Amino acid sequence: MIKTEHLTKRYRSLTAVDDVSFQVGPGEVLGFLGPNGAGKTTTMRMLAGFVPPTSGRASICGHDIETDPLGAKASLGYLPEGAPGYGEMTVRRFLEFIADLRRLEGARRKARLDHVIQHLQLASVLEQSIETLSKGFRRRVGLAQAIVHDPPVLILDEPTDGLDPNQKHEVRTLINDMARDKIIVISTHILEEVDAVCTRAIIIARGRIVADDTPLQLAGKSRYHNAVSLQLEQPELLAATRAAVAALPAVAEVEVSERDARLTALPRSGATILPAVSELAARQGLKLKELHLESGRLDEVFRTITN
Amino acid sequence: MRNVGIIMRRELASYFATPLAYVFILIFLMLANAFTFYLGGFYERGQADLAPFFNFHPWLYLFLIPAISMKLWAEERKSGSIELLLTQPVTLWEAVLGKFFAAWLFTALALALTFPLWITVNYLGSPDNGAILAAYVGSLLVAGGLLSVGSCMSALTRNQVVAFILGVVTCFALLLAGYPIVLDAFRSWLPQAFVDAIASLAFLTHFESIAKGVIDLRDLLYFAMLIGFFLLATSIVLDVRKSD
Numbered sequence: 001m002i003k004t005e006h007l008t009k010r011y012r013s014l015t016a017v018d019d020v021s022f023q024v025g026p027g028e029v030l031g032f033l034g035p036n037g038a039g040k041t042t043t044m045r046m047l048a049g050f051v052p053p054t055s056g057r058a059s060i061c062g063h064d065i066e067t068d069p070l071g072a073k074a075s076l077g078y079l080p081e082g083a084p085g086y087g088e089m090t091v092r093r094f095l096e097f098i099a100d101l102r103r104l105e106g107a108r109r110k111a112r113l114d115h116v117i118q119h120l121q122l123a124s125v126l127e128q129s130i131e132t133l134s135k136g137f138r139r140r141v142g143l144a145q146a147i148v149h150d151p152p153v154l155i156l157d158e159p160t161d162g163l164d165p166n167q168k169h170e171v172r173t174l175i176n177d178m179a180r181d182k183i184i185v186i187s188t189h190i191l192e193e194v195d196a197v198c199t200r201a202i203i204i205a206r207g208r209i210v211a212d213d214t215p216l217q218l219a220g221k222s223r224y225h226n227a228v229s230l231q232l233e234q235p236e237l238l239a240a241t242r243a244a245v246a247a248l249p250a251v252a253e254v255e256v257s258e259r260d261a262r263l264t265a266l267p268r269s270g271a272t273i274l275p276a277v278s279e280l281a282a283r284q285g286l287k288l289k290e291l292h293l294e295s296g297r298l299d300e301v302f303r304t305i306t307n
Numbered sequence: 308m309r310n311v312g313i314i315m316r317r318e319l320a321s322y323f324a325t326p327l328a329y330v331f332i333l334i335f336l337m338l339a340n341a342f343t344f345y346l347g348g349f350y351e352r353g354q355a356d357l358a359p360f361f362n363f364h365p366w367l368y369l370f371l372i373p374a375i376s377m378k379l380w381a382e383e384r385k386s387g388s389i390e391l392l393l394t395q396p397v398t399l400w401e402a403v404l405g406k407f408f409a410a411w412l413f414t415a416l417a418l419a420l421t422f423p424l425w426i427t428v429n430y431l432g433s434p435d436n437g438a439i440l441a442a443y444v445g446s447l448l449v450a451g452g453l454l455s456v457g458s459c460m461s462a463l464t465r466n467q468v469v470a471f472i473l474g475v476v477t478c479f480a481l482l483l484a485g486y487p488i489v490l491d492a493f494r495s496w497l498p499q500a501f502v503d504a505i506a507s508l509a510f511l512t513h514f515e516s517i518a519k520g521v522i523d524l525r526d527l528l529y530f531a532m533l534i535g536f537f538l539l540a541t542s543i544v545l546d547v548r549k550s551d
Contacts, residue, residue, distance in 0.1 A: 048394040051550045073396040080394070084387030086317070088324040093317075100313045101395040129324070145391070 001025055002047065002153060002183055006056035009042050009207075016042040018207035019056070024200075026152075029179045031198035031215070032187040035306050039207040040187040041081050044157050047185070048078040060153055074102075077151040079159055083142030087131030091122055091141055094130060095148060102149035116144040119174060135162040143171065147178070154178065156186045160193060172196045191298045205306040219296030227266045227294045228277045233287040235261040241286060248276050264294075310397045314405025315412070322413055331375065335417045338367055343424065356434045360424055361442045361518045365482050365511060368453050373474030375413065376457025379406050380545065381470040389549055403542045407458050407534075414450045418443065438520030445517030448530040449510055453478045455537035462544040465551075485509030508533075 002024040009017040017039040024030045032040050045051045047058055049069045057064060063071030085094055095116065099109050117123055120140040125133060130141060139162060146154060159175070160168045175184060175197045188194065194201050194215050201218055203211040211218060219225065232238060238261055245263060246254045250271035255264040267273045274293050281288060322328040339360065343349045347359025383389035392402055428434050453474075460473040483489045485506045493502050513526045 045390070045550065048390075050390050050394050070396045070398070073394060076394075078394045080387060080390040082387055084391050086321065086388055087386065088321050089317075093320070097313070097317050098395065101310060101397060103396075 002060055004058040007046060007053050007058050008055045009046060010054045015207050020209055022202060024183050024185060026183055027180060028200055029184045029198045031194040031201040032185060033201055034204040038204045040204060041157055044155050044187060047155055049073050075152055077146035077154045079142045079146045079156040081157040083139045085130045085141060088129055090127050090129050092126045095144055098145040099148055104149060112148050116148050120144045136167045139163060152182055154182055154184045158188060159186055191302060194298060203305055210305045218301050219298050222296035222301045223266055224294045224300060225296035226272060227264055228274050229262060229264045229292055229294055230288055231290040232261045233289050244280060245277060250276060310401040311405040314402055315409040318406050318409035319412060332417045332420060335371055336420060339421055357428055357439050361446055364446045365449055365514060368450055369478055370475060372450060372453040373457045373471045373478060375410050376454050376474055377461055377467045377470040379458050380462040381464055381467045385465045399542050399545060403538055407538055410454050411451050415447055418447060441520045441522050442518045445514050449514050452510060452530050452533045455534040459537045459541045459544060462541045481508060482510045485512050
């Protein structure tokens, strides 16, 4: 269990994190979202025990981060922003160093090292020094050191930043595999990631929590929730179709994209417009390439509440 | 204390993973021998002792020790690895001690590699080996003292060059604290009691008495307290500035 109460961090004139309270329980994957500079990294650094809070409290599995920092750190795996490491060390020596600090011994030490090396596919670079690795490998080494001691709580600051799509997929699969019995907090500004791995999302802006919900519920707050998007086969009918759709009683607004001959009809709040729009298309004999119902756009919600 | 050992071993290995260790040891041995034979007149003196060797150690250390200590914390802060280290279940004090002992052990190794001189002087005559051992201890204590100062300077900045310059200047002031070049700077505006206190901080006076072969408890206590003080200062500085 991660618990924060009124967590606040001030730097001279700047309040980086302002009265943040939340709880995360086992099985939850919490996505920490926010624009750059919103306070995500500072919050994670406080949880990881790297910067002390100005006021408020936080605990990891019952260990208060200020009164029992070693207990809190021992229950935690942490990937700092940018996945720093010791450049001159080989991957193997580095992971062994962390395993030693994490008090892993004997057969368990070997088993855990083998496990992370296999799961993060590090076997091919084990004897290479960290400074010679690509960004993707470096990030994976960072993840490996965070999970080598199999901690109940994982805090990962931008775990997929700088990875290519295949590597992103691998890391997300890894996070999903671990999600069942762990508490995971990841920070990101990639919204697709929230859909891919998170069971809950907290959006933070200017140091404050502005939304805390499941990704589905958050998307439901979008103007595009239950909107209907249709793509025409005949672009010349765009203007006429637009007028017809806009005339439907439950439609609040119509957006047009000329590039791909697409119309998006936004419903009045709470209304359902899919039947009406598809009936209209059938009546007018429109040829459609595509017709679908949108569940809501997370990026639009994100922009609305963080601006 | 187990963590101190783990951190120390990692740090020590990192010296040898780069050319730093080899370059340092080579330069140290070359300069130590050059000073002994050319400036110290090892042969011309006609005495079977290592005084000309040890007399130059503080001056050799003045530049070489900050070259080792500059990276202790500045590099960790610059690369961000300090965040990784201090979010492991270790205390800041363990990390400070581990890194300091690694640097000290490394200088001890460099110092030990001057043993051919000791063999030479024993071959040429019959020196007081007890005095030589005491001088080695004294030299190691001076190195430790300067390293603790350098560790503190390295914690102040993310820039290794700045850490080096701060280290040299502070070490210079502490080496010569008993001499007019330093004391005159304070005499005009500090009460005499403070000036005397600064004078008593001088490295050289404590080193010289040990180098003569007399290990006085007061001199040992002086170095122990000095090292303790600057390591404590290192951890305080880091606590405040680690995340800047």
